[in-house]
Amino acid sequence: MTADYRFLKACRRQQVDRTPVWMMRQAGRYLKEYRALRARHSFLEMCRTPELAAEVTLQPLRRFDFDAAIIFADILLPLPGMGVDLTFAKGEGPVIGNPVRTAADVEALRPLEPDVHVPFLAAAIRMVRRELEDRAPLIGFSGAPFTLASYVLEGGGSKNFVATKTLMYGEPRVWHRFMEKMSDVVVAYLQYQVEAGVQALQLFDSWVGVLSSGDYREFVLPYSTRVLGALEGTVPLIHFGTDTAALLGTMREAGGDVMGVDWRLDLADAWAILGEDVGVQGNLDPITLYAPPEVIEARVARVLQSAGGRAGHIFNLGHGVLPTTPPEHVEVMVEAVHRLSAR
Secondary structure, eight states: OGGGOHHHHHHTTOOOSSOOBOOTTOSSTTSHHHHHHHTTSOHHHHHHOHHHHHHHHHHHHHHSOOSOEEOOOOTTTTTGGGTOOEEEETTTEEEESSOOOSHHHHHHOOOOOHHHHOHHHHHHHHHHHHHHTTSOOEEEEEEOHHHHHHHHHHTBOOSSOHHHHHHHHHOHHHHHHHHHHHHHHHHHHHHHHHHHTOSEEEEEETTGGGSOHHHHHHHTHHHHHHHHHHHTTTSOEEEEESSOTTTHHHHHHHOOSEEEOOTTSOHHHHHHHHOTTSEEEOOBOGGGGGSOHHHHHHHHHHHHHHHTTOTTEEBOBSSOOOTTOOHHHHHHHHHHHHHHHOO
16 A cells, blocks of 8 residues: 555655645644644653644644655754753753763764654654554654754854854864764664655755855755665655755755755756656745745646656645644645645
8 A cells, every 4th residue: 555655756756646735834824733732741741742743743744635744753853862952941042051072072972772762753753653654654853964063052042153163174084984974873773664664764964065065065065965874775865954055956965855945946847957856845035935825826837837747746835834824725725735736
């Protein structure tokens, strides 16, 4: 049955009856049922409680005709197992209490032992697979080594990535050691999800767009290549970054069966850069979902026209759905994708 999933067929660039669609962050704050749970539980508690994580994963599948589910988790969940002090401050997002600054800090980071450090994730994956039955495949994910490293160096999110680039440029030996450790953690984290039952993986390099192409090639490419190479042949792999139009060709060198494209680059232009031997995911601007339904439908049609009916297109937003997005507009998008792309 798995081979017949529309989403997985598109990942493999096989012809489908209509374009599959899902959304990054589709399990989350734009849904009132999620907010009801969140009012009673902290974010980390929801991630670390399999029953809650499974429930949140399934909520959007009950409401919308999505072609895939994505496990409810966070890209930073492997960090505490490494010895990183992670909290989520209200209104501020993730906060790292002991950011890495020195070679000694890097050496102190521990390897990830998934069965010890993130057993809740495997339990949630197994629950979701049982509940989904044949409804849709399940996607697992991780942050890429660069994005995880930047959080640990900056102490949280950042606009200018001063600590990250200072280490890269000033102490490249320490940087490369740090990225080796991060790569090992990401590989272990993703392999664990595959063993638990996910049917595809997405590697999020959310912050890599802050780099030049030369810096990406020197400081990031070897490690994303290492991660994607270790998972190659297990399940379909989606490689995604934001603000990466200048990096897309080099990111393709790192690997992935499908390349995620944000809304800044036309899909036809993306395929011209990438070549026709890879799938492409994207790329509606998330803010489009605040527009009137007729505008949403017109913009969906524009994305589909740019994809040109190629095998291997997965419809998604160009980044995650925003918390104040009207759910009824998500319904408009999903219905339009399926109707307008029907073969």
